[in-house]
Amino acid sequence: MLDETKKAEKDSLQEPGKAPASEDGNTPEPEVFTKAQVDEAIQKDRIQRGRDVKALTDREVGLDAREEAIKAQQAEIDEIKRQRDEAELAEARGDPTKMRAYQTRKSREQEDVELKAQRDALKKDRAILDRDKAEHEAEVKVARETQLEIEIWKIAEAEGVDPVELKDMMKDFNLTTVEQAKTAAKRLNKKPVDETTKKPLIPVTGVTSGGPGEKSEEKKLKERYPTMK
Numbered sequence: 001m002l003d004e005t006k007k008a009e010k011d012s013l014q015e016p017g018k019a020p021a022s023e024d025g026n027t028p029e030p031e032v033f034t035k036a037q038v039d040e041a042i043q044k045d046r047i048q049r050g051r052d053v054k055a056l057t058d059r060e061v062g063l064d065a066r067e068e069a070i071k072a073q074q075a076e077i078d079e080i081k082r083q084r085d086e087a088e089l090a091e092a093r094g095d096p097t098k099m100r101a102y103q104t105r106k107s108r109e110q111e112d113v114e115l116k117a118q119r120d121a122l123k124k125d126r127a128i129l130d131r132d133k134a135e136h137e138a139e140v141k142v143a144r145e146t147q148l149e150i151e152i153w154k155i156a157e158a159e160g161v162d163p164v165e166l167k168d169m170m171k172d173f174n175l176t177t178v179e180q181a182k183t184a185a186k187r188l189n190k191k192p193v194d195e196t197t198k199k200p201l202i203p204v205t206g207v208t209s210g211g212p213g214e215k216s217e218e219k220k221l222k223e224r225y226p227t228m229k
Helices: 002-013 036-093 094-157 163-172 178-188 218-222
Strands: none
Touching: 036 094, 094 163, 094 178, 163 178
16 A cells, blocks of 8 residues: 555656656656755755865864964074074174174075075976966967867868768877878778779670681671571
8 A cells, every 4th residue: 555655656746748657667767856855955965065165164274373373483483593693793792703703694594595585486486387388288289189170171071081080080090190180081081992983894705806717706696596687
């Protein structure tokens, strides 16, 4: 009784005017979802999207916290260096040797800072250059493929072959140039000779040029058929 009730519910959900699916499996029955199932799927999708957004937000918060911690640590290091420099400078005043040593160290530190900045700028410029080169190479590749596609269609039309078949042949054999496309098209164009266009062969008969000791076809026929006029 329960199976019959389920079957009746399925039949009631079918489209108006559409015959129910046969039981022998020849006509596949379309999958039907209830409103509750649809609502459940929508709710699951919303929950998953909410989880994805929360995961991204948590990652962003974590990165911000790490960045702030690094900034704080760097500020602490800079403050220690500043205090050390002030103490060293105060000690070097009045002592030319210590002052020269202090100035030399500060000059080298400044050079290191500038050199690091140059390296960072060079690294960034290199990354931009590599990206631009990759984009340019991709554009060139697309342009070449487009031009080759145009040439393939022209060659196929000139040779009287199917352009799609020619393109597939070039893909199968990894052919990438116009010259290779022409060669491939010529090979595709080599079709079997039509029997109706062949030059008829001259049958080997008894017809001769009338030389001595030879009989013409007409004479042979008359000898075989005496009544023939």
